[in-house]
Amino acid sequence: MKDLSRIIDQLPGSEAKNILVNIMYRLDLMKESPEIQDEMIKELYSLYDEIVDGCQNDSYLEREYEAVHIACGEAAAGSLRVGLDHKNKVIGFPDFFAVGPIWQLHRDVGRQHRYEWLKNHIHIEMDYMEEEYKQKFLKALEEIKVIPDRLPIVLWTAENADEQTGMRYILYLLKEKANPVFLIHSTLAYKELYDTEEYQSFRLHTGEIEPEKLKAIDHKMRSNALNAEKRKRYEGEWMALADTKEVLRIWEKGQIKSVSEHYFDAFIIECAQKLQADHDHYDSILSTRVIGEVLGNLDQSIGDAFLEYRLRTLIYKGVFEIKEVPKSMRFYSVKLR
Structure with missing residues (x-):
């Protein structure tokens, strides 16, 4: 117990949470499908060995990743962390870009403006706003800033204003980085890889896809990196969005549309x-x-x-x-x- 406590104490808080989600997800699968218990137990043993061995030589804390995945929303980020192996780092923005002001969000003044609007209009606990939303948002920005050169970046989006707006925002944040950037459109990928009936039940967000299917989508759909022309186009589209003052966006005919807040x-x-x-x-x-x-x-x-x-x-x-x-x-x- 002392050794296990020492190992857990070494883990950063976010890493410990990811491991707990991983464990609970597999336990839940075991409850629902007893026939896969042996497989899940092997995966849990493998996770245990990786954590113990890694912490003993500090490699777990300074891991070399094969790719960085960036997703909008903690549900999507959490599913990716469970579905992908530990060679992939996942950065999740704790935000929902379809609502609230995004005016100049790439600057401090815009982030503060958005924070104040959310605080004054949306029912969110103040402790959450200060400790979860604000701090996690800043942490995500910092994590993007320090992504090592040449490491592939996988950016996830889908058929909704949240992820489409967030994708353009993130690509703008990456504009100074020469890393190869792969864009995965989870809605279209899901439609291509899985049957029509199942696709109809899949709503609109990456976070609603099962972790194993996200892993399959990454494996089969990550192909060509965005070229310089496409990256510039998305960056320009973000700058146009960053000049808007509306607080609501919808996804209509393949376009982000800013609408009045009383639209619905x-x-x-x-x-x-x-x-x-x-x-x-x-x-x-x-x-x-x-x-x-x-x-x-x-x-x-x-x-x-x-x-x-x-x-x-x-x-x-x-x-x-x-x-x-x-x-x-x-x-x-x-x-x-």
């Missing part, structure tokens, strides 16, 4: 009307139920936090009545006036 308000009202018609007209409906109905029928990856902000805005405008205190979306109910 009418649809929120329409979903609430359907729910009220199915219930007693005088009953209030949990806000989570309304937001869930919107998310379930929306063809965009927007997220519940922004929709809850718009629901609160409609309450302030007198469109909805409110019951209880809106400390968070699960604590209050609404009814159309």
Whole structure:
């Protein structure tokens, strides 16, 4: 136990979390599919040996990677960490680029502007904003800055405004680096590698793909690095986005489109009307139920936090009545006036 405690103490916090996710994921697979227990146990033993051996000679802390993968969102980054082997480093941005201002986000003034907007409009715990969001965002920027020369960089994107905006932002951050950059479009890759029925159930985000399938996609779809012309084009598209003042973006006909923040308000009202018609007209409906109905029928990856902000805005405008205190979306109910 002393030896194990010493080894764990040597691990950076993020590395320890990645290992825990890896272990829990495999244990979960064992519970769901007992027939693969032997295979999963072998993988856990292999992970154990790698950590112990690596920490004993410090190679685990100063590992030489074969590639760096960059993903938008912690769900996508977490799935990549589980699916890929330890020869791949994964950098994940703890953000959702479809909502909130991105004006001059590549500069300190833009990052502070975005932080203040999120803090003032979106229901996020202050501890999370300071310790998780802000610090992890800065850490991701630093990790990108120190990527070694010549190390391949794999950038993941998909059919949604979040990852498409984030991809352009990240390519701008990489503009001074000569590393080969590979762009993997997970939605198109999933459609190509897996059957149509399964593809239809796959929504819109890389983070919704199983880790093993992300590994297969990386293996089969990583081919030619982006040439200088394409990189310049994406960098220019980021600069155009960085001049916009809107706080909402959608993905439409293969393009990022900046729209007014009340773009989905009418649809929120329409979903609430359907729910009220199915219930007693005088009953209030949990806000989570309304937001869930919107998310379930929306063809965009927007997220519940922004929709809850718009629901609160409609309450302030007198469109909805409110019951209880809106400390968070699960604590209050609404009814159309």
